[in-house]
Amino acid sequence: MTRVTPAPAHRIQVVAHRGSSEDAPEHTLAAYRKAIEDGADALECDVRLTADGHLVCVHDRRVNRTSNGRGAVSALELADLAALDFGSWKDAAESPDWKDPSLTSVLTLERLLELVADAGRRVELAVETKHPTRWAGQVEERLLALLGRFGLAAPASPEESPVRIMSFSARSLHRVAEAAPRIPTVYLTQFATPRVREGRLPAGVRAAGPGIRIVRSHPGIVARLHEAGHQVHVWTVDEPADVELCMRLGVEAIITNRPGQVLSQLGRR
Template sequence: MTPDAREPFVVAHRGASAERMEHTLAAYELALEQGADGVECDVRLTRDGHLVCVHDRTVERTSNGTGLVSEMTLEQLRELDFGGPGRPATVLTLGELITLVLDWRARPTKLFVETKHPVRYGGLVENKVLAELQRFGIASPPSADHSRAVVMSFSATAVWRIRRSAPLLPTVLLGDSSVYLGGGAATTVGATAVGPSVKTLREHPELVDRAAAAGRATYCWTVDDQEDVALCRDLGVSWLATNHPGRTKGWLAAV
């Protein structure tokens, strides 16, 4: 995951989440069908130690249930509907998403896994993520460029844990402060990329060049407007995350 002079690669943010409920199998299948170069997910640990693709601490916003993810078992989560009206769907595990991505034969697709912090299980989340990637044979790539997985976090400590245990696995230090991203945090933890929001990128377009000068790629989130897609392309952003992967691919192809 090195700085790239080509147009940005398109990452489906929680799947094709503008058209399907986020983090559902249907959202990721649609994103792959639309030609996404990568797919992004957030992961949390259940009470019985399973990694599930859920953004929030609670399930209220994205399911028909209530409660904290960390206080529920996988079996309890499976009883909830995460698909919404007309498209019932059970909670998606990280293992199920990895299987989908690796089985997709149309093109190689990267998986971007974001670990959430602070959480009650602390560094166990990163340990579990690495164990799951290892189970599928993608935790120790021959190089960062050939990796099928990327691990991201807003927590510098979480990124450091990954770099210490899997030095060739690409990592993204997410953040919304230009000083934070441009300073020593990414260097200290050895992140291979920085991840500003598109709002930060508009205010500080120099971030991309500063990251490239340090040998780092740029991952920008969440890019849904055509003007912002063009900005990412013009600045040389390596990866952009969007809720509209198909539409974004079309905009980039039309230039």
């Protein structure tokens, strides 16, 4: 069994995975409002491009799982998606607010950026580009253009940026780095490849995003990534024991469906 040496105490960023998605339907305005109310430091979202060029917050390639409709996001226009209910799949008995269509309609990234801008405090955004996609290259282009409209595409430095872009695709992150070098990037991985276990990431990437199963099985990977100068943002961390492990290892960010509970465990609520 690998011995885990406690890391120096530091403030771990709590990132709401698809919003407070245990309490409200993922990727809906209801989930992100709840995450802000819960005190999340940052909001995580997945983005896909519609057939008519809009970035929407949807995880799956198809809308079947999280809406009352069917079809691929890339083949549907925004008006088609706006006619669907993205909250009906989750039990609404605990929250009558979900019955409000404005809170469970498809969420555009533009609307999410507006929500963050109006939060009344600093709330960061972790945007994940989904691949493969028929719109290769266009997703990053539209994403950076939209961030530019909100004054977020050219931060003074990566450390000051309230937005970071994440992906399992090294090519996607390379496109972002070439077009907007001061926006930090996170390389997501669900497998402990030899490269990552040695602390190596694609050129220009500032942080690793390993899944919690990797961290459980190979806790020493965090120290190696830190030694290589990288941050570590772990997903998806919901269980108290996993939160404790991340605390001991000194990761920089915990991505969770339960931001309120994690903040409580960290002594911040």
